[in-house]
Amino acid sequence: MAKKQIPLIDTDIHERVQYKDILEYLDEPFKHYMKNCHWIQEKHMPYTQPATAGVDRADAILPDGRPAGSDLAFMQEQLLDDVGHEFGILTGALDPSPSSMHGWYEMAAALATAYNDWQIEHWLEKDERLYGSVHIAAQDREEAVKEIERVGSHPKMVQILLPIDDIMWGDPYYHPIFEAAEKHNLMIGMHHNEPPVYYGKWPRYFIEWHTLISTAHMKIIANMIYNGVFEKFPKLGLMMIEGGFTHIPHLMWKMDQQFRDLRHEVPWLTRKPSEIMKEHVRITTQPAEELTKKEFMSLIDQMGTDEMLCFSTDYPHWDYDSPYRALPNMEPELKEKIFSENARAFYPKLPDKREE
DSSP states (O other), X not given: OOTTTSOOEEXXXXXXXXXXXXXXXXXXXXXXXXXXXXOOXXXXXXXXXXXXXXXXXXXXXXXXXXXXXXXXXXXXXXXXXXXXXSEEEEOOOOSSOGGGOOSOHHHHHHHHHHHHHHHIIIIITTOTTEEEEEEOOTTXXXXXXXXXXXXXXSTTEEEEEEEESSOOTTSGGGHHHHHHHHHXXXXXXXXXXXXXXXXXXXXXXXXXXXXXXXXXXXXXXXXXXXXXXXXXXXXXXXXXXXXXXXXXXXXXXXXXXXXXXXXXXXXXXXXXXXXXXXXXXXXXXXXXXXXXXXHHHHHHHHHTOSSSEEOOOOBTBTTOOOTTTSSOOOOHHHHHIIIIIHHHHHOTTSOOGGXX
């Protein structure tokens, strides 16, 4: 991709909040617990990465020592201006997600609300290129819907961000959240939050976790489709973030096969799972495996569509994908679809600057 030759819509940028940044947005008693009682969110498993900065690029840490992704001006210089973004979708870095917190759901909801207000004021309103994700605490469904109603109509909020962990989001309990999303023209973005442990034990090493992230994404796509979410909410879309894409053809084949054999279990499905995926599911490219052009084009062919992939950098994480190097060279029409137009078509709130 020649620099700035093709518009770039980056579907996964992690802005990072520090607790001190959101204190002013918290009510009591939550501010007291964070400020005076050294409260921190649960963190189940420490891990290491092959980078000097842990989860982030070493060069993305600010010169004054603040965490990577925590300063808009630095991100503008290092990413948005340098690469030449048309738009970027902020997916946050509040770890773990409020929806993943165990217990004290009121604090989880307060954190989500504070994060949303901080994101709007310090990021979305200060750079026209940036669009945001609504954070919620889905453990309390009613409060989650209230938060969507509160900020979901904001013109720069494009999706609701949910974690991929031990929650089976296709469960009808969560359907009011999807109803509220559809009402406000919001898509659903899902990002893995913990190791893929759904059918086994926790991995011993980070390399196991990182290798098998795609299995977590496969699980949630199957769960959402088989539970009829997209039959019930036909305007809803699902963006699967930071799980790669090479597993998608296999998942399509496997789900269609199971549908042929076991469709009596899911009588509400009127189409093959692969057809539902093509219409409703989009996949961010990062982390992209090193593929030849022939291998890459073969995967596109096996998907049966060139409209599912949306480019992402995953800035500022250590396995950041450069738009100049991450994918093999391809024909201009396909390149434009993957780097911008598939995302533009997916998110209804994104403007089409070319028509202005």
